[in-house]
Amino acid sequence: MFTDVKDTDVYDYRKSKEERYGTYMRELRRKDHSIKKSVRTALGYLDIYIYYPKELKTNIVYFNAHGGGMCLSNFELDMPYCQKICDAIGCIVVNVDYFVAPEYKFPKTYTSMYEMIKYCNEHRDEFAFGDAKFVIGGNSAGGQISAAVIQLEKQDHEDFIKGLVLNYAPCDQHIDQTKVIDQQKAISPSRIHQYQAWEYNDASEIEDPLSSIVNSDPRIYPPTLENTAELDSLRAGEEQFAEMLQKQGTYVDYKCYSGCQHGFTHQELHEYNAEASEDAWKRIEAFLKKLAKNEGRK
Incomplete structure (x- = not known):
């Protein structure tokens, strides 16, 4: 299935992404006010960028995973939005530069x-996280990663x-192109195929619940928010x-x-x-404020 890539x-x-966004990302880094930390994992040190509010108003630590088809490390593109959430509601936001x-x-x-x-949960004092509730989420591939992390958390009891x-x-790695409204405005099948070829060792892994979260046990998930786009080829899986x-x-x-495409949130x-x-x-x-007030429910 993946021998052609x-x-x-x-x-x-x-x-191609560096040529398009490189200058912009370097400018974002220059203006950024996060504090960089590194957490050791079995793969080596994983870098995180923490945004602390001037005043903690919402007792949440929100871990953000950027998009990029599992193969791009352009976490800088999420810097403005991490800062935006931090400033808007006074919560701690962690932007994660995950391995790709x-x-x-x-x-x-x-x-x-x-x-x-x-590690962050077990060493809260090290990061000044206090007793804040942990919430995880992300854009595109970062959302899939976030859902997979919750599966691993439950496996770890x-x-x-x-x-x-x-x-x-991407909630389902099997993209039904017949449900795509406008092929010209959706992620192309060839691009999705590339992403999968780079991510997986063999085709069978796309069935794994970590990959296709529609194959996971829905009982394990905490309160969830989903923002989807009508013209996105991933919409059907998100709805499911x-x-x-x-x-x-x-x-x-x-x-x-309505009328939006994949990536519509990023300027x-x-x-x-x-x-x-907006x-x-x-x-x-x-949603984060609601969770902090115990208003989210199962």
Whole structure:
């Protein structure tokens, strides 16, 4: 299934992103006010960037996982939005520079991410996290990673992650192109195939619940928020995941943004939709505040 894509093909793909966003990302780094920390995992040190509010108003630590098809390390693109959430509701936000494929194939991204967040929970004083509730979420691939981390947490018989946020996340690795409204405005099948080839050792791994979270047990998830895009090729899987949680009685706040494409929340992307983006981030902020007040429920 993946013999037509080489791992080394990723370098040209990354180069294209560097040419498009490199200057912008370096400027974001220059202006950024986060505090960098590193957490040792079995794969080595994983870097995190922590945003502390001037005044803690919402007792939440929100761990953010950026997008990038599991193969891009462009965590800088999420810097403005991490700062935005931190400033808007006065909570701590952690932007995670996780390990990516093909250098780190399935399931290494997920297991190392879980190691990091577990370490943070067990060493709260080191990061000044106090008794804040941990919530995890992300954009695109970062959302899938976040859901996978919750699966690993439950396998580890732990229960310290109290909420999940998904922005247009791949919930099902089997993309039904017949459900795509506009092929020109959705992620192309060839690009999805590349992402999967770089991420997985063999095709069977796309069935794993860590990969296709619609194959996981819906009973394990905490209160969840989903922002999806009508024109996204990932929408059907997101809808299915939301329905799974609803049927189990798990709190899920789902919204599909009409006329929007994958990536609509990020200003630097051509898919950006200013009005929908502002609403999506406000929904995340409101969700985090709700969880802090124990208003989220199963």
